[in-house]
Amino acid sequence: MKWNGELLKSVCEQRGLSKLKLAEQLAVSRQTVYSWFADQVPKGHHLLKLCNVLGVEPASLFESEPSVVSVPVHRAKSNAKVTKERRQISHEVAEDFAPLFSGVSRAELLPVIRTDGFDENKVRETAAKLRQLAGIPEAKPCTYEHVFGLLSKLGCYVVFVPFPAEVKSYAFYSEVHGHRVVFVNRHSNVLDLVFFLLHEAVHAAFDEQKEISSELEDFCDAVAGQVQFPPEYIQFVKGLLTKLDDAQQASIIKKMAVENGHALYGLTKILFPDNKPLHGIVSKIDNGLRKNILTLDGLFFKSGESSGFLSIYRLLSPLFYSLIQSRADSLSARRVGELMGLESELDAAQVKTLIAKKQEP
Amino acid sequence: MFVLCDTCVLLMLLRIAPDMLIDSRFNCVAPRQMRDEIFKTQKFKEKYPWRVRFGAKVQTLPESIFETVEYKRSQEIVKLTASNINEKNGKPFGLSHADKAIAACVVAFEYQLSTGDTDLRSYLNQEFGVSNVSPLEIINDWLARKLMDWDDNKQAILEDWRRCEEHAQPKEQIKAFEAITGRTYPAY
Numbered sequence: 001m002k003w004n005g006e007l008l009k010s011v012c013e014q015r016g017l018s019k020l021k022l023a024e025q026l027a028v029s030r031q032t033v034y035s036w037f038a039d040q041v042p043k044g045h046h047l048l049k050l051c052n053v054l055g056v057e058p059a060s061l062f063e064s065e066p067s068v069v070s071v072p073v074h075r076a077k078s079n080a081k082v083t084k085e086r087r088q089i090s091h092e093v094a095e096d097f098a099p100l101f102s103g104v105s106r107a108e109l110l111p112v113i114r115t116d117g118f119d120e121n122k123v124r125e126t127a128a129k130l131r132q133l134a135g136i137p138e139a140k141p142c143t144y145e146h147v148f149g150l151l152s153k154l155g156c157y158v159v160f161v162p163f164p165a166e167v168k169s170y171a172f173y174s175e176v177h178g179h180r181v182v183f184v185n186r187h188s189n190v191l192d193l194v195f196f197l198l199h200e201a202v203h204a205a206f207d208e209q210k211e212i213s214s215e216l217e218d219f220c221d222a223v224a225g226q227v228q229f230p231p232e233y234i235q236f237v238k239g240l241l242t243k244l245d246d247a248q249q250a251s252i253i254k255k256m257a258v259e260n261g262h263a264l265y266g267l268t269k270i271l272f273p274d275n276k277p278l279h280g281i282v283s284k285i286d287n288g289l290r291k292n293i294l295t296l297d298g299l300f301f302k303s304g305e306s307s308g309f310l311s312i313y314r315l316l317s318p319l320f321y322s323l324i325q326s327r328a329d330s331l332s333a334r335r336v337g338e339l340m341g342l343e344s345e346l347d348a349a350q351v352k353t354l355i356a357k358k359q360e361p
Numbered sequence: 362m363f364v365l366c367d368t369c370v371l372l373m374l375l376r377i378a379p380d381m382l383i384d385s386r387f388n389c390v391a392p393r394q395m396r397d398e399i400f401k402t403q404k405f406k407e408k409y410p411w412r413v414r415f416g417a418k419v420q421t422l423p424e425s426i427f428e429t430v431e432y433k434r435s436q437e438i439v440k441l442t443a444s445n446i447n448e449k450n451g452k453p454f455g456l457s458h459a460d461k462a463i464a465a466c467v468v469a470f471e472y473q474l475s476t477g478d479t480d481l482r483s484y485l486n487q488e489f490g491v492s493n494v495s496p497l498e499i500i501n502d503w504l505a506r507k508l509m510d511w512d513d514n515k516q517a518i519l520e521d522w523r524r525c526e527e528h529a530q531p532k533e534q535i536k537a538f539e540a541i542t543g544r545t546y547p548a549y
Contacts, residue, residue, distance in 0.1 A: 044442040059437060102453075329450070333480075334456075344402050
């Protein structure tokens with residue numbers, strides 16, 4: 001919302017109030033009233049008095065501004081549907097961060113993906129480019145460290161926030177003041193995140209349109225799948241599973257999953273798309289693995305120290321870390337805590353002091 | 362009414378007057394966020410292990426006040442002015458949702474603010490002419506109204522402030538304290 005002196009002028013005219021009369025009623029100088037008419041925002045206590053004297057709602061003296069946020073949540077967890085409400089809530093999450101990005105200049109050169117189609121060849125080409133950019137060793141699956149590194153190379157600010165329950169998503173890509181921003185649900189288990197973050201990374205690399213077609217969504221899924229599990233890895237695992245029963249196959253897949261830091265379910269679905277009993281077995285194993293693998297919250301607060309928290313933050317989200325660092329002197333301690341999702345776990349004042357010192361944690 | 366928005370200040374004052382948030386004569390209130398910070402933050406668990414003794418004493422502002430017309434009007438004004446430029450540094454104020462809620466309470470109910478946060482202080486001072494109240498000023502108020510006697514135990518707590526890196530108190534309040542109690546304020 002932006003102050004508009006013309007709106008005040010018009011309300012005064014409607015009520016037959018001259019500048020002088022208004023100035024008298026508010027106990028301010030005529031010059032002050034002139035400045036409000038000329039778009040100077042009144043101080044809070046003047047605004048309160050103005051609304052009481054004129055009998056108007058404060059917002060009626062301000063004009064709406066176009067949103068600087070686009071692309072709210074477009075992909076929900078498993079069976080959840082993307083609804084208008086979900087989009088609206090995620091939009092509000094992103095809007096809350098918008099002032100932080102205001103006036104921040106965008107990097108001149110960012111990697112961009114262009115494709116003239118969404119066929120299998122394009123999926124392979126795009127996945128290969130992204131794997132190369134992320135520095136993932138050949139024939140190896142993509143880990144969560146790789147995907148955060150990839151987001152950083154794509155110029156994405158990664159923001160970790162606890163999502164409202166209604167959002168039902170692990171992550172969503174957004175453009176905020178023209179910057180690529182990926183919001184990640186802080187309560188997610190890192191085991192579940194890789195595919196969804198890769199999906200958002202593909203959107204980011206496209207320099208997203210405001211409307212997302214189902215064709216593009218399918219393309220992003222296909223690319224994310226191949227970045228996470230390259231065909232060579234799939235073939236290798238497949239070779240290990242021949243002539244084994246479901247339980248033996250699940251056991252081998254578990255071994256590979258633990259070694260390479262991924263969940264079993266995604267890989268199993270690629271290997272055996274129609275074997276429902278096996279899907280059931282590996283889902284249970286995944287649930288067991290999740291108990292031993294940290295959520296993002298667990299990762300951030302593992303050390304119980306502000307310096308440890310900042311080290312992890314800087315590693316996973318260097319661009320957003322630097323942004324907070326550059327703005328720390330004009331943010332209240334609680335705002336720093338809110339932006340970094342401290343949720344009272346750590347002392348926000350201490351975190352602000354440490355980050356503002358501009359020393360490496 | 363003093364609204365206490367600094368965790369360390371709140372904890373120190375609770376040791377001096379444990380009933381300050383449940384006995385209305387002390388004129389003190391605390392926002393809900395203070396309770397979360399005191400009991401959930403790792404640093405406070407380690408730095409102030411004794412804080413658990415005050416669990417039942419830390420009562421916070423009732424949710425009903427956030428439904429009042431006065432609060433809602435102030436909340437809207439705060440929302441519209443919270444991104445104004447801070448005249449001290451030329452940058453927009455960067456307040457959290459909790460800061461804005463506290464500011465709206467201060468404006469709606471004419472509370473007096475006590476916080477160590479410079480941004481919240483600057484915002485309320487610049488936009489609403491609200492000054493910050495130091496914790497020693499609050500103690501002096503209690504003493505002047507004879508709500509408690511000053512003894513060696515309380516003096517020892519005050520000496521602890523320095524150990525806990527509490528901010529230095531205003532000179533005029535130190536003078537007032539010494540005049541009321543006849544004791545020397547622990548030197549910084």
